[in-house]
Structures are given as C-alpha cells and as structure tokens.
Amino acid sequence: MSPNRHELALINATKFGNVKTYQLDKKGKPTSKIRAEALRRLIVGLALRKGGKPDCVTQKGISIENAIITGKLDLDSWAGRLPDVPLVLPHLSFKNCEFEDVITCKGAFFQSFRFIDCTLKAIFGSHAQFSGIVDLRGSKISGGNLTTGADKNYSILFQNVKINGSLVLSSSEEKRFEAKGIVNLDDANIGGGFYARGAFFSNDTVTDKAAECILSFNGARIRGCVFFNTTNSDDRFEAKGSIHFNGARISGTFEAKGAFLNGGKEKLALCFDHATIEDGVFLGIEELENNAGQKNKPTRFESIGEIRCIGARIGGEFHANGALLCNEGGDCLNFESAKIAGSVQMNAIDYGDTDSNSYRFKAKGRIYFPYAEIGGALSFNGAALCNHKGYTLYFDTTEIKGNVFLRPTKHWVFESIGSIRGRGAHIGGWVIPPYFKGAHK
Secondary structure, X not given: OOOXXXXXXXXXXXXXXXXXXXXXXXXXXXXXXXXXXXHHHHHOOOOOEEOOEEOOOOOOOEEEEOEEEEOOEEOOOOOOEOOEOOOOEOOEEEEOOEEOOOEEOOOOEEOXXXXXXXXXXXXXXXXXXXXXXXXXXXXXXXXXXXXXXXXXXXXXXOOOOEEOOOEEOOOOOOXXXXXXXXXXXXXXXXXXXXXXXXXXXXXXXXXOOOOOEEEEOOOOEEOOOEEOOOOOOOOOOEEEOEEEXXXXXXXXXXXXXXXXXXXXXXXXXXXXXXXXXXXXEEOOOEXXXXXXOOEOOOEOOEEEOEEEOOOOEEOOOEEOOOOEEEEEEEEEEEOOOOEEOOOEEOOOXXXXXXXXXXXXXXXXXXXXXXXXXXXXXXXOOOOEEEEEEEEEEEOOOOEEOOOEEOOOOOOOOEEEEEEEEOOOOXXXXXXXXXXEEEOOO
C-alpha cells in the first residue's frame, strides 16, 4: 500500500525516534488521517524496508500527537518483528488522537502502551504482555462489542494480561478518564499499581440501573496499590455499576477516599469476596489542595449498594471515617468471616467549630460482621446507624481484640435507629458508650 502524505511524515519522524505532531484545526480538533493498516505495518516493522526484509523502528518507538486513526488497528498475536523475533513491539505513544474503530492486540507483546487524552472505541488485548507501563490518562473510551452481535459492551478487555509496570486509568491535567463500557482485567498480573484517580466508569448499554459489573479484577494480582481517589482538579472517582475484586491479591493499600460508588439499591457496589489486601483499606475523606496551595472542601466517600468482603483478608486497618453508606433493606457493609489485622474505624470527622463543617459517618442498612476477626478496635465514634428493618450492627461470634468505641465526638453522639447484636462475640477490651442515642439500645 502506498502511504499518504501524513503517513510519510510519520515514517520519516519514526526513523529518527521523533514525535510526529500534526496541526489542529481552528477548533483545536485533529484533522490529519492515518490509516490503521499503515500504522500497523509501521509498528510491526513492515513499513521500513531494506533489501526486502522488514526493519525495526527505533528503540524510542512510535509517538503521534493530534491524529485521526481510521479503521481497525489489528495487532493480534504479534510477539516480535521479523526477522528478529525476540524483539517485542515498540513503545507506542499517542496523545490527543482519535481512533475511529477498535484496537485489538490479543496475545501481543509490547514495550509500553500510552494513550493520553485520546478518544477510543475499545481495546481488546487479552493475554497481551507489556514490559513497561500501560497509561490511558485522560482518555475517553465509548465501548464496543468483541464480536458482531455480542451483548456485552467493553471498553477494555484485558483478561490474563501481564503488565510489568503500572496500569493508569486516571484523569490527566486536561481531561477526565471515562470508560462507558465494561473494563475487565480478570486474572491480570500487574507488576506496579492500579491508578484510577478521578476516573468515571459506566455502561450506557445497561438498562437495569447499574446492575452490571463495570470494573472487574477477579483473580487479579496487583503488586502495588490501588487508588480510586479524587484528583486535585476536583475530578471525583465515580462508578455507575459494581466493582469486583473477588479472589484478587493487592500487595499495597486500597484507597477510595472521596469516591462515589453507585452499584444500585440492594445490589453490589464493591466486592472483595475472598480477596487479600496486604495493607489497609481507606474509604474516608479526601483532603486536597488546589493549584494555589489552598485546601479544597473535603470530599467524602459515598456508596449506594453493598460493600461485600466475605472471607477477605486485610493486612492493615479498615478506615471509613466520615463516609456515607446506603443500602436500605440490605447490608451496606458485609465482612462475614473476614480477617482484619488492624482496627476498623467508622467515626465522624469534625472540622471547625460547627457541625456543618463535619462529616458524620452514616450507614443506612446493616453493618454485618459475623465470624469476623478484628486485630484492633472497632470504632463508631459519633456515627449514625439506621436500619428500620432490623439490626444496624451485627457481630455475632466476632473476635475483636481491642475495644469497641461508641463515644461522642465534638459535634455528634453515637446514634442507632435499629438494634445492635453481638451474641457470642469475644471482645478483648472494653465496650465504651458513655453517650448513646437511638430507638433501640
């Protein structure tokens, strides 16, 4: 195939390892078009020919800014560039590019993969391997079907993928990361962390409100931390659908401070069944500074639906101070048979001299801890628990090695509208409720 003028310019830039930056129109939109097949031939070494043999591109890889990629980019099963098979595919870097069709790279082997502030349809890359980072900061992925007529809408399908670096799905300095289809990384192996600060996940094709899992890490191995926090630009992590980490193993902390998880009423918002988190879990208040160094108003963690951690293992503490958990008629937090090495804290957080500046921990639904083991204290200082249909706090046969705190804070006393039950529980310290308010004690 004969390259067009934009493709020729890219080939010439790639020979010297340079970034090819195309001009934008008056509205700041890309207009230069590169055919996906021409790009594929360049990536796999077929576009640069010497003596009839494919040539490798430079070690700096391919970097493109402000282009439109037309057609489907098919890199399935490329493990190297002939004739030198051990060489993996080069670094790929795209910024502010538009991809009109899906990208497929199932079973391929890359050095690194960067799509910054790009517009994408979907990426299908199960069993792919990346020796470096996978970075999709600020990109918008509309979602697509794996096969014609398939009923599931995917943004990213990375089952059994291996990433030696980190996976970054965070907002960039200019744009928010958005995925409007399922992101599936079941059984993935990630050598670094998973960053989704300020990201937005949804699935527009789901008719039953937020009924489907939209972010799945079942059986995954993440050797760093997981961050679902709010960013300095005030982009809040949001998920309209359930998030699953069933059987996953996370070597660092799991942080979702200031996040909003909407799994739907009486459905799952976040699931850690039989997962292992080697450090702590933090779902509380996010405090950030703006670009001028001034503190922004704190953002609280909120969830609609059940946070379920049946049989989970947490190596540090569990903090949800100042959070708002809503699942009326069901469990808003389920830790059945879980083991938590540190304390469990669900306290009110006071800021300033008035209660309008405080964030009271609130749970609308049952908090369920049967057969759990807590290595430190269980603390609900200043919290408000409400369950009109039964128990607010249930910890039968639970082992708590520290104290149980139901104390007041500066602005709030502990309140329970519903019963508290802990038959057969073993508490190593004291139950300390000097002030108590509620319909049932």
